[in-house]
Amino acid sequence: MYDSKNNTTVKSCMKTLTIPYPPSVNTYWGFKGHRRFLTPKAKQFKTEVAQEVSHNKINFGSDRLEISITLYPPDKRVRDIDNVVKSTFDALVQAGAFVDDSQIDVLLINRGPICKGGKAEIKIRVLAEYYGTCSI
Numbered sequence: 001m002y003d004s005k006n007n008t009t010v011k012s013c014m015k016t017l018t019i020p021y022p023p024s025v026n027t028y029w030g031f032k033g034h035r036r037f038l039t040p041k042a043k044q045f046k047t048e049v050a051q052e053v054s055h056n057k058i059n060f061g062s063d064r065l066e067i068s069i070t071l072y073p074p075d076k077r078v079r080d081i082d083n084v085v086k087s088t089f090d091a092l093v094q095a096g097a098f099v100d101d102s103q104i105d106v107l108l109i110n111r112g113p114i115c116k117g118g119k120a121e122i123k124i125r126v127l128a129e130y131y132g133t134c135s136i
Contacts, residue, residue: 013126015058019049021074021118022084022091046091053095060098063126066106073111074118081109088120097124 028042038046069088071081089101105127112121 013063014123015056015060015125016121016123017052017056017058019052019088019091019120019122020045021071022088022120024079024083025086026083028087042087045087046094049088049091050095053092053097058095058097058124060103060124060126062099062103064105065098065103066108066125066127067104068108068110068123068125070110070112070121072113072115072119072121074116075114081111084120085109088122092122 023039023041023045027039030037030039069085071079071084073079085107089104092098093101
């Protein structure tokens with residue numbers, strides 16, 4: 001972004017990325033006895049999110065964040081849109097997009113139209129009162 005008043009380039013404190021449709025908490029974890037483990041679907045999702053985060057050079061450090069998620073389901077099945085938030089945040093944290101999901105102060109989740117294969121568009125923005133400390 002260009003600041004014509006000061007004749008300088010300013011870092012954008014918002015990033016957008018598109019990831020596969022997230023697995024729900026019901027399919028994210030597997031259980032065997034008292035052990036809990038990530039399912040193959042969850043591992044694949046985390047790998048794909050890490051690739052997107054790396055490709056888009058996303059690293060918000062410990063800034064306070066506002067996140068908007070638009071979910072584009074792969075089919076007409078009934079889905080709870082809040083069921084995919086935790087898996088999405090866990091994958092973003094592990095990929096290094098931000099340090100911890102406790103940094104998120106504002107969250108908006110929308111359901112978009114059906115999209116073949118499904119996807120999620122995520123907009124991450126440093127909160128306005130913290131723009132001075134934007135680390136991306």
